[in-house]
Amino acid sequence: MLEGSANTRPVAAPDSAARTRVLDVAERLFTERGYTTVTLKHIAAELGIRQASLYHHVPGGKEQLYVEVTERAMTRHQQGLTAAIAAAGPALQAQLGAAAGWLLGQPPVDVARMHRSDLPAIDARHAGRLRLATYRALIQPLRSVFEESQEHRGIRWCDAMLLAGAFIAMVEGIHDARHYSAMPPMQMAEQLIDVLLDGLRAR
16 A cells, blocks of 8 residues: 555655656566566666665655556557547548557557456555546547447447457457467457458358
């Protein structure tokens, strides 16, 4: 749990180049290994500083650092994903391709691990805030795409939230599939989008 009373959050040090570097390194390590595996010692070692020095930047310690970098990442995803979809035009296939391009251009989110092990390990209030941030950043933009297409473009009905979550999982899976295929990631995404829209059965 973060230090401080139930109604207050620790006050972080003002933004600076050094603090930004701390956030960048912490985000990368949390993304690669997950919250429960990464320690402040790991982050300090990667930065080449003493572990105690991290508290200058994040007085609340590891949990404050995780919450802050996750919220920062979700803000980036919300802005980037929404902009990519908007720029793609009205066609569903183009919108999904743009969404896949954005997601593949970012470090893998691993939403499944986040919900399975990272969020249960932190304070429930902070976990709830991050679940909401993740929904707004990743699920809601894609849910809106599917709902709009169901209403105006004649695609068959299926729960739009389910479709959004499945699409994200599908694109995240491409990061692992790259180990088994020489196909460029975006080409994998385009094939999977074709399958999603047209099915596997021969026409």
